Amino acid sequence: MRERNGQVMQSRLVVGNWKMNGALSSNAALLDRLVAGAGALPPDVGLVVCVPFPYLAQVRERLQGTSIAWGAQDASERAPGAFTGDVACGMVAEFGCRYVIVGHSERRQGHGETDALVAAKARAVLDAGMTPIVCVGETLAERDAALTETVVGRQIDEVIESMGRDVARIVVAYEPVWAIGTGRTATPEQAQAVHALLRSRLAEAGAAEVALLYGGSVKAANAAALFAMQDVDGGLVGGASLDAGEFLAIGRA
Ligand code: PEP
Numbered sequence: 001m002r003e004r005n006g007q008v009m010q011s012r013l014v015v016g017n018w019k020m021n022g023a024l025s026s027n028a029a030l031l032d033r034l035v036a037g038a039g040a041l042p043p044d045v046g047l048v049v050c051v052p053f054p055y056l057a058q059v060r061e062r063l064q065g066t067s068i069a070w071g072a073q074d075a076s077e078r079a080p081g082a083f084t085g086d087v088a089c090g091m092v093a094e095f096g097c098r099y100v101i102v103g104h105s106e107r108r109q110g111h112g113e114t115d116a117l118v119a120a121k122a123r124a125v126l127d128a129g130m131t132p133i134v135c136v137g138e139t140l141a142e143r144d145a146a147l148t149e150t151v152v153g154r155q156i157d158e159v160i161e162s163m164g165r166d167v168a169r170i171v172v173a174y175e176p177v178w179a180i181g182t183g184r185t186a187t188p189e190q191a192q193a194v195h196a197l198l199r200s201r202l203a204e205a206g207a208a209e210v211a212l213l214y215g216g217s218v219k220a221a222n223a224a225a226l227f228a229m230q231d232v233d234g235g236l237v238g239g240a241s242l243d244a245g246e247f248l249a250i251g252r253a
Contacts, residue, residue, distance in 0.1 A: 011044045011045070011046055011211075011233075012042075012044055012045045012046065012227070012233055012234045013045075013046045013048065013171065013211050013213060013233060013234035013235075014045060014046070014047055014048070014234050014235050014237065014247070014250055014251045015048040015049075015050060015071075015099065015101075015133060015173075015213060015234070015235070015236045015237065015241075016047075016048065016049040016050065016237050016238075016241025016242075016247055017050050017073060017101060017104070017215075017236060017237065017238045017241060018049065018050065018051045018052065018055075018073075018241060018242060019073070019106070019238055020052060021052075021242055022051065022052060022055055024055075024058060027051075027055055027058055027059070028058070028062070030242065030244055031049075031058075031059065031062040031063065032062075033244035033245075033248075034047070034049070034068055034244050034247065034248065035062065035063070035066050035068065037244065037248040038066065038067050038068050038248070038251075039067070040248075040252075041067075041248070041251045041252060042252070045234075045251050045252075046067075046069065046234075047067065047068045047069070047247075047251050048068070048069045048070065048071055048098070048099055049063075049068065049069075049070050049071070049241065050070070050071040050072060050073050050099060050100075050101050050133075051070065051071075051072070051073070052073065053072060053087055053092070056070070056072065056092060056095035056096075056097065057095060059095075060095050060096045064096060069098040069099065070096065070097060070098065070099075071092075071097045071098055071099030071100050071101065071130070071133070072087075072092040072097050072099075072100045072101070073100075073101045073104065074087075074100070074101065074102065074104070074107055074121075075087055075088065075089045075091075075092050075100050075102070075121065075124065075125060075128075076088050076089065076121070076124070077089075077117065077120035077121045077123070077124045078124070089124045089125050089127070089128035089130065090128050092128075092130070093128045093129055093130055097130055098130060098131060099130060099131050099132075099133050099171070100121075100125045100130050100131075100132055100133070101132075101133045101135065101173075101236075102118050102121040102122050102125060102132045102133065102134055102135070103115075103118035103121070103122075103134050103135045103136065103155070104135045104175070105135060105137055105175060105177045105180060106180075108135075109177070115154065115155055115158035115159075116158060116162075118134065118155075118158070118159070119158050119159045119161075119162035119163065120162070122134050122159055122162075122163060122170055123162065123163060123166075126163075126166055126169055126170070131169065131170065131171055132170050132171070133170075133171045133172075133173055133213070133236065134156075134159055134170055134171070134172050134173070135172075135173045135175050135215070135236070136152050136155040136156055136172065136173070136174055136175070136198070137151075137152065137155075137174055137175040137176045137177050137180075137215075137216075138151040138152060138176060138177065138178075139151075139177045139178065140177065140178035143176065143178065148176075148194060149194075149197055152174065152194055152197060152198065153197065153201065156172065156198055156201050156202070157201065159172075160201060160202070160205045160207075165206065167202065167205050167207045167210070168205075168206065168207035168209070168210060170207075170210060171210065171211045171212075171213060172198055172202070172210055172211070172212050172213070173212075173213040173214070173215050173236040174191065174194050174195055174198060174212065174213070174214055174215070175214075175215035175216050175236060176190075176194075176216050178216075179215075179216025179217050180215065180216050180217070180238065181217070181238060181239060182216075182217060183217050184216075184217060185216055185217040185218065185222050185226070186214070186216055186226075188225045188226050188228065188229050188232075189229075191214045191226055191229060191232055192229040192230060192231060192232065195212045195214070195229065195230075195231035195232055196230075196231050198212055198231070199212065199231045211233040211234060212231055212232065212233050213232075213233060213234045213235050213236045214226050214227075214229075214232050214234075214235055214236070215235060215236030215237065215238070217239075218235045218236075218237045218240060218250060219240045219246060219250065220240070220245075220246050220249035220250055220253065223235060223249070223250040223253035224253040227253055235250060237250055
């Protein structure tokens with residue numbers, strides 16, 4: 001337990017993003033190890049794995065009844081219909097997902113997802129009874145041009161404006177694009193500075209208690225220093241979430 005502004009914060013969230021990785025056999029071994037180790041985590045730490053769509057049934061089968069939650073890495077903002085290749089929020093909800101990542105930089109960059117589309121996806125996820133984990137973050141060029149606050153501010157403002165009071169029901173992940181999968185982590189102070197900006201924008205919207213996760217090359221060795229920051233409530237973990245020992249150690253941090 002820890003305090004912010006005199007209030008006791010109940011929980012920390014450590015979310016694994018498997019990205020486009022996995023196979024039925026290796027997933028089974030990874031999930032077995034996570035289930036075996038999750039009991040030793042502090043009670044205020046929530047562990048989540050966000051997996052590729054085809055593995056949702058396997059993950060539900062293995063994790064239901066355990067303390068580990070699961071989710072998807074994206075979902076469509078549209079209602080079911082003629083959208084070949086897309087997956088509706090209601091479909092992933094049927095597999096027991098509690099969370100859906102939206103606006104990951106790999107989707108913003110590789111699939112042209114705009115701030116408006118990310119906000120629409122966050123709304124659709126909420127409407128389907130799940131929690132959107134909304135990713136924001138600047139590129140290296142933007143940081144070098146001193147545009148971090150402008151870019152991250154614009155990304156979070158779009159979500160705040162479009163969600164209104166419901167913004168209190170989302171989770172936000174700050175993921176500097178230059179730190180994702182690169183082995184280069186933001187310093188705890190760099191992460192805290194952006195988290196403080198996010199906190200203040202959310203507080204103005206009446207949503208000061210939204211969980212703010214940091215993501216970008218988080219591993220067991222750097223997690224404790226990042227999570228010690230005032231406005232860092234947990235982590236969104238890519239590569240290291242594929243290694244049960246590392247992921248559980250991050251949870252313990
Ligand atoms: C991610 O995929 O969201 C991520 C932060 O990846 P990594 O931890 O591998 O940098």
